[in-house]
Amino acid sequence: MSEVRVRFAPSPTGFFHIGSARTALFNWLYARHTGGKFILRVEDTDKQRNTEEALRVLLEGMRWLGLDWDEGPDVGGDCGPYFQSERQPIYDEYLARLKDAGRTYEKEGAIWFKLAGERYTTYDEFKQAEVEKVKTQPVVIDDAVRGRVERSEEMDFVIVRKDGSPVFHFVNVVDDIAMGITHVIRGEDHLSNTSKHVELFQAFGATPPVFAHIPLILKQSGPGKMSKRDQGALIEEYAGRGFLPSAVRNYICLLGWSPKDDREKMDIGEIIERFDFPGINRGNARFDEQKLAALNAEYLRELEIGSFTFLVRPILAAKGVITEDEDEDYLQAVLKLAQPKARSLEDLPEYVDYFFQDDYPVDGKVAEKIAKKADPKSLVAEMLPVLEGLAAFDADSIKSALEGHAEAQGQKVFAYFPALRFAVSGQGGGPDLLPMLEVMGRERVLARLRRFIG
RNA sequence: GGCCCUAUAGAUCAAUGGUGAGAUCAUCAGACUUUCAAUCUGAAGAUUCCGGUUCAACUCCGGAUAGGGCUACCA
Numbered sequence A: 001m002s003e004v005r006v007r008f009a010p011s012p013t014g015f016f017h018i019g020s021a022r023t024a025l026f027n028w029l030y031a032r033h034t035g036g037k038f039i040l041r042v043e044d045t046d047k048q049r050n051t052e053e054a055l056r057v058l059l060e061g062m063r064w065l066g067l068d069w070d071e072g073p074d075v076g077g078d079c080g081p082y083f084q085s086e087r088q089p090i091y092d093e094y095l096a097r098l099k100d101a102g103r104t105y106e107k108e109g110a111i112w113f114k115l116a117g118e119r120y121t122t123y124d125e126f127k128q129a130e131v132e133k134v135k136t137q138p139v140v141i142d143d144a145v146r147g148r149v150e151r152s153e154e155m156d157f158v159i160v161r162k163d164g165s166p167v168f169h170f171v172n173v174v175d176d177i178a179m180g181i182t183h184v185i186r187g188e189d190h191l192s193n194t195s196k197h198v199e200l201f202q203a204f205g206a207t208p209p210v211f212a213h214i215p216l217i218l219k220q221s222g223p224g225k226m227s228k229r230d231q232g233a234l235i236e237e238y239a240g241r242g243f244l245p246s247a248v249r250n251y252i253c254l255l256g257w258s259p260k261d262d263r264e265k266m267d268i269g270e271i272i273e274r275f276d277f278p279g280i281n282r283g284n285a286r287f288d289e290q291k292l293a294a295l296n297a298e299y300l301r302e303l304e305i306g307s308f309t310f311l312v313r314p315i316l317a318a319k320g321v322i323t324e325d326e327d328e329d330y331l332q333a334v335l336k337l338a339q340p341k342a343r344s345l346e347d348l349p350e351y352v353d354y355f356f357q358d359d360y361p362v363d364g365k366v367a368e369k370i371a372k373k374a375d376p377k378s379l380v381a382e383m384l385p386v387l388e389g390l391a392a393f394d395a396d397s398i399k400s401a402l403e404g405h406a407e408a409q410g411q412k413v414f415a416y417f418p419a420l421r422f423a424v425s426g427q428g429g430g431p432d433l434l435p436m437l438e439v440m441g442r443e444r445v446l447a448r449l450r451r452f453i454g
Numbered sequence B: 001g002g003c004c005c006u007a008u009a010g011a012u013c014a015a016u017g018g019u020g021a022g023a024u025c026a027u028c029a030g031a032c033u034u035u036c037a038a039u040c041u042g043a044a045g046a047u048u049c050c051g052g053u054u055c056a057a058c059u060c061c062g063g064a065u066a067g068g069g070c071u072a073c074c075a
Helices: A018-034 A052-064 A088-100 A168-178 A194-203 A245-253 A268-274 A289-301 A305-318 A328-341 A348-356 A364-373 A376-388 A395-408 A417-425 A433-440 A442-453
Strands: A005-008 A037-040 A104-107 A110-113 A118-123 A130-135 A139-143 A147-151 A157-160 A183-187 A210-214
Touching: A005 A018, A005 A183, A018 A037, A018 A183, A018 A210, A018 A245, A018 A268, A088 A104, A088 A157, A088 A168, A110 A194, A139 A194, A139 A210, A147 A194, A157 A168, A168 A194, A245 A268, A245 A289, A289 A328, A305 A328, A305 A348, A328 A348, A328 A433, A364 A376, A364 A417, A376 A395, A376 A417, A376 A442, A395 A433, A417 A433, A417 A442, A433 A442
Parallel strands: A005 A037, A183 A210
Antiparallel strands: A104 A110, A110 A157, A118 A130, A139 A147
C-alpha cells in the first residue's frame, strides 16, 4: 500500500486568499489524517506577479495557520525543486516524451496537445468560424467528493505558449506525476479542467491520482465566490484584527466539511482524526463573518490571562488606549475583567478605554436614562465620603460600605450602582461594577467621582 | 450559448426510504436579586416547485426554477 502524497500548489500573488488557505488546509488535514506527506509546490511561473514579498505572504500565512509541509521550500525533499520556475528541464523532458509519442503538434508558434479520436470540422458556438473537434473517449472521473463525473474534451489545447513557457494544465500534470501525487484535492473550479488533466495523464501512460473537488467559498452576501476584496478574504489580515489562528483554522475547516454530528468547536487533533472525504460537502459554502467572530470569541475566552494580555497589549497600544510602557499588572487586571465579556479584539480598545484614559467619551443616552430616576450627582455626592473613608479599597469592602449606607438611607444598594458606574466610566455597561472599582483603584475612582460632582 | 456541479430555517451544517426534521451563528424574550456584547434558559424559524417510483420520499428518478463553476497561448 503506497503512502498518500498530497500537494498544495499556490501561485504567489501577493496575498493569501481564504479559498487557497482552505485548499491548503484540506490537503494538510488529509495528509495528517492518513499519515501521508503534504507537499508545498510553488507555481511561480508568472514572473510579473512573483516576488519575494508575495512568497513571504504565502509562507507566513501557511505558518500562521499551522500548516507545516513535509516537502517544499525551506525544507526540501526528494522531488524538488519545489518552485516551478526551476523545473524547466523536467518540463522539457516530459514534453519530449509527448512529442515522441506523436501527441503534439505546432501551430502558430505554440505547441498543442493532440487528443486521441476521430476528427471532424464543425462551427464554433456562434457559427462564426470553422473549428476542428475530436470525438474522444469520454473521461470518467471517479471524484472522491462528487462521485462519478463524465466529461469529454473535444478540442486540442495549447501546452506550451509561443514564448516557450508551458501552461498550467501541462506543468500541473507533469509535476503531479513527477512528485508522485496520489490525491489531488482542489477547488470545484477545477472540475471542468480535470478532463484535460486526465487526458494528459493517460498520454503519459500514468495512472491519474484520486481527485477530490471541494466546494467553493461564496462571498458573505451577493453573488459569486469570495474575492480578494471581500472582508475576511485575506488570511494575512486576521492576525492584526485580533483573530486567533486556531479559531480561523477551525472555522475554515467548517467551510465545506462537516463532522456530521453537530460538533463545531474542535481542537485540531480531533479534526485531523475525523477529517475524510465523505464529510466534504458538495454544495458551496458561504462565508459568515459573524460565525467566525463568534468562534473566535470562544477561543479568546479560554485563553490564559497572560496570553490574552500578550495578544491584546499591541492592539491597545496601536489604538492609543495605552502607551508601550503601561503597567503589566494593571493591564492584566483590567483585561481579566474584560476577557469573559469580550466578543472581539477589534472592539476591545473601546470597551476598556476609560480604564486608562481620563478623557473617555460619555454616553449621552445613558446620562439621560440615569437622570430620570434620581439626580446622579447627589447620589455620587452621598457615596463619596463613604468611599473616602474606606480603609481597604477592594470589592468586598466597597460592597459592604455601600450596602451599609444604602440601608441607613432606606434605599436599595442598586439605586446607587448605575450612577457610580456612569461617574467613573461614562458608560451604562461594562464589567461588573465592584471588581471594576477595585481594579481602577482608590485614587482614580475618587478623583473621577469628585470631578463628576463638579 | 455549450458543458459540469449543487439545492433543508436569514446563514452554515445534520437526519441506514419509516423521527415530533436536529445543532451552531444571527434574531427575539426571560434569568443571573446594577449594567453588559459574556453565561444560562426559552421562543420563533426550513425540506424550492411540479411530476414519478414506493405501503411509505428530505432521502431514489425525471423536469422546471434558482445558485455556483468551467468554456484562455491565467493559474
